[in-house]
Amino acid sequence: MHVTRDFSHYVKDLGAGLKHIDLAVEGVSCAGCMAKIERGLSALPDVTLARVNLTDRRVALEWKQGTLDPAKFIDRLAELGYKAYPFEKASAEATEAEESRFLLRCLGVAAFATMNVMMLSVPVWSGNVSDMLPEQRDFFHWLSAVIALPAVAYAGQPFFRSAWRALKSGNVNMDVPICIGVILALGMSLVETFHHAEHAYFDAAIMLLTFLLVGRYLDQNMRRRTRAVAGNLAALKAETATKFIGADEISEVPVAAIRAGDLVLLRPGERCAVDGVVVEGRSEIDQSLITGETLYVPAEQGTAVYAGSLNISGTLRVRVSAAAEGTLLAEITRLLDNALQARSRYMRLADRASRLYAPVVHATAALTVLGWVLAGASWHDAIVTGIAVLIITCPCALGLAIPTVQTVASGAMFKSGVLLNAGDAIERLAEAEHVIFDKTGTLTLPELEVVNAADIPADVFALAGQLALSSHHPVAAAVAQAAKARSPLMGAVEEPGQGVRAVVDGVEIRLGRPAFCGAEALAVQNANLDPEASVVAFRRGSDTFLFSVRQGLRPDAAKIVAGLQRRGIKVEILSGDREAAVAAAAKALGIDEWRASVTPADKIARIEELKRAGVKVMMVGDGMNDAPSLAAAHVSMSPISAAHLSQATADLVFLGRPLAPVLAAVDYARKALHLMRQNLWLAVGYNVLAVPLAISGLVTPLIAAAAMSGSSILVMLNALRARKVAGEAVSWK
């Protein structure tokens, strides 16, 4: 059978005989990598463009239509030492990128307008206390109006739209007082300029928008960047399926190009990327990613297999099924939808603050107007003072208080191996007081490891590792990895479903099932000692050995669990695995609360029970069976090795082998929430100082501008503190 790789799904036709493809590349980190990749790819004939984007870790390629196969680029990058895979921008990511560009354009317009209006305002402020002629002042005011009005109309769009959306649905968000403040400030300034008055607030209005746009842009850019990274990770998982394109001809195609009814090949050691039914072949499959159960399940004609199942011993042909009602996936998706709906009701700190803020501000302004009128001032003066109150209270620092902290904290989390999926995840994570861990793949590593390596002579281990390289079986792969074997043995023969054998120096060696190696007695003995381990036997001449293989705990799991407990967070294990396996893990980690053999519905029930008791639950899990509970929990986290669905559901995703990022994320989130609150108080404190001045009618445009920039800078500087957390340094690498 001949295998071809077909990436035509990802290739875009640019017209004029040019083709385009985007590749996600792993491990690009510096100028050297960039030059190496660009040179290496440009050297291929017919390539017209090869450009690395270091921020998003991607390569854009263009070539002349013809004989060049896109698979060639991937091979070339592999030769250069980089893992790459074609990449399709999710529509969500494209929207985020477009929004990000729009905000930057608004920010540019607002910033240039601010600079120019300021250039005109400073002479007015100094002229007001010296010898400026009223005509000159009017001229400068009119010029400011000509710059500020169109700039606000353009750069204010994000705020106007958001405020309008909120008002239409009967809500109030932070953008409502912003819009009212800006519009009133501009309107009043126009009227005042018309009447040759001394003060106009064009500068304050446009400066306010500039500062707020900085916050918006930072927020948006953080979201765009996490999405790009998440997109790369998904692409680099390189989920392909081996599809039959003829009776005996197969082709490797991306999962996105597989349709229901297609026939795919599943070889030993491969992870199934689709849902389907076995039509031919006999094997064992590992469904631990889906159910949490670590025992292998036999598969034969008619067995349903799900995306994420690992094929162990035999080759299977699978007919891809449409997600029918009542399948495991459909059931999980239904639970997921319900849970996600419930969570969308969480109200972010910023929204809660603005819900309090808007009425207070507007009431203060209205009372100021009334107060001055009652005190005998003219309506004109009273309204001008009222609007000054609105301008000075416009939530400039308030609008920056949260996004700046979020940007800094997410950057710090990113460095310690945590990616944010949801914008409000930091706030919710900081509140977590009870962590529920899934066992398989979360507390344990997804790969298998040899647990009795110390009992086996080194030369035997090395030889077994070399032989294991010739097998597709995942357990054998674990032996090969543990032995750090590099060179496979010549002439090794694999007997499907049994093992591999070879002849070395005239002695036959075998690796495989205990029966294949004549090591049944050892296997029985081991089964009594360690019932959860998978075994693989090895025979050299007449000597037999047994490798005991199982998923090991993450190296620092015990330390991290202890760290969480020290921070006053309760830790619990809910696993779909057998009782003996869960009990052993719980004991090793010092966790008192655990439950085994739980179904996805049981997990949700437990979370709901805790929720009713008022406990904020964080769920950490990787399996597809965890996805609904990830969604049901107050906040959720998944390792990067997790099933697709869980990763998409989780608020945070952590990288690497250690569990340390979980603890780091909690620390950063707590620090960040603390700083967000502190920033809100700083912003409120500034208002407490400035509002009495505004009410008493003493605020001039100069004071407004100084107060606004002063408080904004203070809040931004305070946000920078989110970069560091006290306590132990944690690393995920």
Next chain:
Amino acid sequence: MEVMIILVPLALALGLAGLVGFLWSLKSGQYEDLEGAAWRAIADDDEPAPAQPEAAPGRP
């Protein structure tokens, strides 16, 4: 104060030129990869650079 007749329009024109320049740089994709741009500036030129069109990062 007649000098203002020249200086004010000049200042505004310069400001406008700056804005147009910024919008152009944004449109030509110069903010798509800030990290890469930082490294490209200090990359060694001693090896012959590959033929590269002066276009924006490839977008369809």
